[in-house]
Structures are given as C-alpha cells and as structure tokens.
Amino acid sequence: MNTIEQQLWDYIDGNLNDDQIKNIRKKIESDHSVQLQYEELLKLNAAFSEMELDEPSMSFTRNVMEDVAILPAPVALKTKVDQRIIYSIAGFFGLALVVVFGYILYNSTFSFKEIDFNFKIDLKFNQFLDSTGIYIFLFADLIIGLVFLDYIIRKKTADKAS
Known part of the structure; x- marks a missing residue:
C-alpha cells in the first residue's frame, strides 16, 4: 500500500488525530484521484462490514483439545557427541x-x-x-x-x- 491509501484507511477507521484528519480532508477535497480512491475504499469498507463472520462450532475447542491430547508428547532431543x-x-x-x-x-x-x-x-x-x-x-x-x-x-x- 502506498502512503495515501494507508492514510485513507486510517481516516476511515478513525485512527488519526485532529491535524491528520484536517490534512486528509484537504487532500480529498483538492485532489480528484484521492477523492475517487477514498470513495472506492468507503465502498470496500461497507462491503466488509456487511459480511457475516464465520464462527466455529460450539465444540470446536473441545475437538481441537482432544486431538492435541491424542498426539504423543514430544521427547527432548538428546545430543550425543561423536x-x-x-x-x-x-x-x-x-x-x-x-x-x-x-x-x-x-x-x-x-x-x-x-x-x-x-x-x-x-x-x-x-x-x-x-x-x-x-x-x-x-x-x-x-x-x-x-x-x-x-x-x-x-x-x-x-x-x-x-
């Protein structure tokens, strides 16, 4: 990512201080390419927020822990000098x-x-x-x-x- 794109993402996410917010707003208003990029990122952010997050099943943790318990415990490697x-x-x-x-x-x-x-x-x-x-x-x-x-x-x- 280039720096303007990173700054736009931070602006959308609300991770900037007041001075940086003012600078980004000026860039958006003055530069047409930055404004287009900002609008695309807003659409992408809206699409991400509409997606549903997949959640693992209720027994996922239990199943993983059972599988881990079945595996043999690792043995410490003992080196032998020739x-x-x-x-x-x-x-x-x-x-x-x-x-x-x-x-x-x-x-x-x-x-x-x-x-x-x-x-x-x-x-x-x-x-x-x-x-x-x-x-x-x-x-x-x-x-x-x-x-x-x-x-x-x-x-x-x-x-x-x-």
Missing part, C-alpha cells in the same frame, strides 16, 4: 605436547663425561613465549574449561531429570 571428535581433539593436544617436548630436546645440550652427570638445557623461552603465545594458550585453556564445565552441568541436569 567419540571420534573427542579422540581427534585429544590426539591433537597429545601431538602438540610431543612436538613441544621434541623441540625442547632438540635445542638442549646434553653432556655426559664419565660419571660426572652434567645436564644442561639451554632454552630461550623468549623466542616462542611472548604475550601473544601466552594469550593463545590461555584462550585455548578457557575454551577447554568451558566445554568441561558444560559437560558437568549437562550431566548433573540429566541425572536430576531421570
């Missing part, structure tokens, strides 16, 4: 630990002289542990912790429900 996803995540972190341990062993120096046990590890943590690395590590730990907390809460609510 074990392959869990194993993949665990494998990723296990592999990451092995890679970090291998990196440490590769960059360290071992010296064994006779019985003298001289174990020297020369690590430069500043190379790979800057603030960004620490933030990434803490963010990953936070996500893992939230997933674990969600698992615990879901398990407790499932135990209470059964």
Whole structure:
C-alpha cells in the first residue's frame, strides 16, 4: 500500500488525530484521484462490514483439545557427541605436547663425561613465549574449561531429570 491509501484507511477507521484528519480532508477535497480512491475504499469498507463472520462450532475447542491430547508428547532431543571428535581433539593436544617436548630436546645440550652427570638445557623461552603465545594458550585453556564445565552441568541436569 502506498502512503495515501494507508492514510485513507486510517481516516476511515478513525485512527488519526485532529491535524491528520484536517490534512486528509484537504487532500480529498483538492485532489480528484484521492477523492475517487477514498470513495472506492468507503465502498470496500461497507462491503466488509456487511459480511457475516464465520464462527466455529460450539465444540470446536473441545475437538481441537482432544486431538492435541491424542498426539504423543514430544521427547527432548538428546545430543550425543561423536567419540571420534573427542579422540581427534585429544590426539591433537597429545601431538602438540610431543612436538613441544621434541623441540625442547632438540635445542638442549646434553653432556655426559664419565660419571660426572652434567645436564644442561639451554632454552630461550623468549623466542616462542611472548604475550601473544601466552594469550593463545590461555584462550585455548578457557575454551577447554568451558566445554568441561558444560559437560558437568549437562550431566548433573540429566541425572536430576531421570
């Protein structure tokens, strides 16, 4: 609907304030096309008001409620996490630990002289542990912790429900 048609409907229905009523009356009186449109809408409104409204039967509500009662109650959907996803995540972190341990062993120096046990590890943590690395590590730990907390809460609510 265009704006003039909407305004005419509001005018017919009596949903306008005094200023808007005056403006619409001026438009109807001054513009012939608006006056024709107004007359058509009045005829349409009269036709609508002459129509009889269909009413449902007296037992409609009872019949609907009986049909609803017959239907089975919906069951809550329980999701199951695929074990392959869990194993993949665990494998990723296990592999990451092995890679970090291998990196440490590769960059360290071992010296064994006779019985003298001289174990020297020369690590430069500043190379790979800057603030960004620490933030990434803490963010990953936070996500893992939230997933674990969600698992615990879901398990407790499932135990209470059964």
